[in-house]
Amino acid sequence: MNAIHVGLLGLGTVGSGVVQIIENHQDKLMHQVGCPVKVKKILVKNTEKARPIEIDKNILTTDVFDVIHDPEIDVIIEVMGGIEETKTHLLEALKAGKHVVTANKDLMAIYGTELLSVATENGCDLFYEASVAGGIPIIRSLVDGLASDRITKMMGIVNGTTNFILTKMSKFSSPYDAVLKEAQDLGYAESDPTADVEGLDAARKMAILARLGFSMNVDLEDVRVKGISSVTDDDINYSKRLGYTMKLIGIAQEEDGKVEVSVEPMLLPENHPLASVNDEFNAVYVYGDAVGETMFYGPGAGSLPTATSIVSDLVAVMKNMRLNVTGQSALAPQYEKQIKSLENIYAQQFLRIHVKDEVGAFSNITSLFTEKGVSFEKILQLPLKKENLAEIVIVTHKASQHDFEEILQKLNDLEVVHQVKSTYRVEGNGLV
DSSP states (O other), X not given: OOOEEEEEEOOSHHHHHHHHHHHHTHHHHHHHHSSOXXXXXXXXXXXXXXXXXXXXXXXXXXXXXHHHTOTXXXXXXXOSOOSHHHHHHHHHHHHTTOEEEEOOHHHHHHHHHHHHHHHHXXXXXXXXXXXXSTTOOHHHIIIIITTTSOEEEEEEEOOHHHHHHHHXXXXXXXXXXXXXXXXXXXXXXXXXXXXXXXXXXXXXXXXXHHHHHHXXXXXGGGSEEOOSTTOOHHHHHHHHHTTEEEEEEEEXXXXXXXXXXXXXXXXXXTTSGGGGOOTTEEEEEEEETTTEEEEEEEEOSOHHHHHHHHHHHHXXXXXXXXXXXXXXXXOOOSBOOOBOOGGGOEEEEEEEEEEEXXXXXXXXXXXXXXXXXXXXXXXXXXXXXXXXXXXXXXXXXXXXXXXXXXXXXXHHHOTTEEEEEEEEEEOOSSOO
């Protein structure tokens, strides 16, 4: 090959980083694949827009077909976002024999199986390392580094926005709304932060990880999701008082062929490795039968960290091109999908309740837990200064999610219970 030509869909923050790395690391890329790498065409919305990098305007276009139908372009790098329209463009590119690298976790979470199938049918590679955890090579680690092991559990902080918010709330006792505005001012949160703070972004990433880690077609709708928008100062203060740190955690675990995938605010012991992952950083903990516990840590977003993952995928494509082994990167799922029922999901739970401050109130509450065989590990009971109420904070021993939800329903119906203020899952020190 005289050169490998790349077409770029999008030239925003990440796209600019990709161009920088390709230009500035040309000697490294030449050493890796034995030929130059050239960006031949870039799709943009406005060719006259001022940009943070110097770019030859002759390679800019506003027509996507100038990129995906250019006969000289070997690899399409997609960093423009979007789902339905982007899917259409990438399908057309794959059918035209173009290899694809994408950072689009929304697209891969929803249509990844279809896109990978089309890639294989057309002898093309489709890589998407940057779609999960930015600059952390977690996907390649699962697919290649841990390919010989049996993964049974993954848990991690895979959204930098929510981790930044919870870190600030915990360190400075700042209210949620104030920290969210700070995150938006710093560019960590979008003007509409719903996808981040309601856990949807993390859920898409966990669906991708579960699909790869367990070789099973896990879909986005299989992920149970709870966001952080209802987390209060009191919740965080009580969790700290009991020796926990609150994080938005994604969990994917497999047992006896059945999997559970969830994203929710969770209480971790203060000595848990994930408890010390702060601000906008991400980390993913992986447990394999053979390797044991491993942890991957690094920046979860940003121009150059994310672009590093994208260009690493580009190098993988180029090596496959030189070896003539493209189109073999996607493996069909090994196992039929089986999702755990709530009866088979067991965890400790944190529960904060406001009750009437009267004799017998606590015994009425404990009887509901006793009926289901759920015992308590920790209890706090404090008087409230208003409304003749008391506050009870409980951490249970492990119970099934089904039993716990039944208990919650009955608690809400009790006359002595003024309000169930909050509930959160509690994790132990290790992964198992």
